[in-house]
Each structure stands twice: as C-alpha cells, then as structure tokens.
Amino acid sequence: MLFGIVASIWPIGTFVSLVIIWGAYALVDGITALVMAFSREGSSAKLLLIFTGVIGVVAGLYAIFQPLSSGVALAWAMGIWLVVRGVTELISAFAEALSSPRWMLIIGGILWILAGVLFIANPGAAALTVAFWLGALAFVWGLLTIGAGIALRSHLKKASAADAA
Template identity: 50%
Template structure:
C-alpha cells in the first residue's frame, strides 16, 4: 500500500529527530532547573533581541509608501520596542524581573475577568472549575507581582521542569516509533519463499 510506505518512511526518519529533540529538551530542562536565574536572564536577552528586530522592522515599515496613514503609530511602536530592547540587552536581570511583574499583573487581571465570566457563562464548563481557574490565576499573579525577582526564577524553574517532561515524552515517543518499525520488519532469507 503506497500510503503506508510513505508513513513508514516518515516514521523511520522521524524517530531519530524525536529522540534528538527530546534530548535537547532534557538538557535544556536540566540547565534551567540547575541555573534558573541564568535561564531567566537568557530569556530576557532573547526577548531583547526579538524586541530589537521588531523595533527596527516597525521603523522600516513606517517609512514605506503604503504606511501613509499609520506612520506615526509605527514610529511610536518602533521607538518603544527599541527602548525595551536596549534595557533587555544591557540590563537583562532587571528586564527578567520587570517581565515577571507584568506577567503577575496580567494574571491578576485575567483571573478577575475569569471570575466575572464564570457567573455570566452559558458554557457547559462547571462554574466551580472556572472559579478555581480564576482563583489560581489571581493567586499566582499576586505571588509574581509581589516578588518579581523570585517569580522570574520560579518561571525559569517551571520552564525547565516542562522542558524536562517534554523531552522525556519525545525520547520515549521516538524509541516507541523505532520499536514499532523494527518489530514489523521481517528479513526473508535469499531463495526462501515469502509466507502468505
């Protein structure tokens, strides 16, 4: 069957990549758990370089002929992104703390909206589940906003735990695919008739 051959070929190539991706996830997870502060700073640096590219892109776009009506908005957004990138790249520890504080405020606001939505919802989801989700969002948001330095380290640690679990799943998945492929291959000796 042509379709199964294509799937088999994809899986035979794919299991190695699954294992490699899983191994990378496990290594990243271990490093993030072992050095959460360094991980938080590295993430802030990555965000800073992304903001730098975004700011440059906005400024370039602002001076294109088709950006006539939104030129001012694009310039303002570009300048804000460049300022944020400057702080993130040259002061990543402060940026990690600031991002955690912003995340905390966002979680509190989200939790409040979830709680309000729980009483106005017509969904099949039980109200207590929506309220529990809202309470968790508010609680985690308060913890992050009240102590953003520890919050940045906590986020990096949880990111490491998630990467470790994700990596383990990928490695096990890749090995399972490999076992499945090798279990279905039968070697027929030369000159022997294949079994029906």
C-alpha cells in the same frame, strides 16, 4: 533534556538568557515597525508604527543591556497579566451561556489571580521560579519525546515484521 537540566541548575542564567532573547526580539520588532512606518507613503498607521517602533527599540536595548532589572519588569508585567486573566475567567464563569462547569472556571480564575499576586509581590523570586519550572518542563518533555521515539520505533519494527511475514 540537557536544556532542562541546565535551566533547572542555573535558573538565574536561564532567566537572564531568556530576557536577553526577548530583548533581541523586541529590538528587531521595533526596527521592523520603524522601517514599515517610513516605507509606507501616506499610511494612516504611521504614527502608531513610529511609537511602537521606538518603544520596541528602547525596550529591546534596555533588556539586552540591563537584563536583571528588565527581568523584574517582565515578572511584574506577567503578574499583572495573570491577575487580568484570572479576573476575566471569573467574569466568564458567571456568563449566561457556559460550555463547562462554573466551578472549574471559578477555581481557575482564583488560581490565576493568586499566581499574579505572587508575581507582583515578589518579582525576583517569580522570575527564578519561571526559569526553574521551564527547565523542569523541558526535562520532562525531553523524557516524553525520547519515550515516544522508542515506542514509535518499536511499533514500526513490529509493523515491518508483520508486512514481511
């Protein structure tokens, strides 16, 4: 819950922290790919691993040292992903074999596309919104976890009282 409160109160700091954490991940992933590329003899994927490694190292370092501009780029990437996800859902809504109602997929696809367009149109606000909602969700998750713990403890007390009787 504390993380949720802090993330909601300081969404800019939360977002910058998330970008830096992602940058550290990308950096470690890039270094790992480079190590794999040069440790395998005659690997057919050597060039792909080198390319992936270099991109990972550069992206990671950029995110760590330029988190605000990296954050905008990540928001753009997320927006593009949301649009692609929406288009995919719309296409699947008109597939021949469906296990769920078409209208649900159509509405879902439209909402994904709208969210993507909003991210692309204003990536800075989108990034802050993601940080704020992450904080709100973490707070609610904390409340639910505490509630579940209290309910479990109560259930266990009742069960042990029943066993003792």
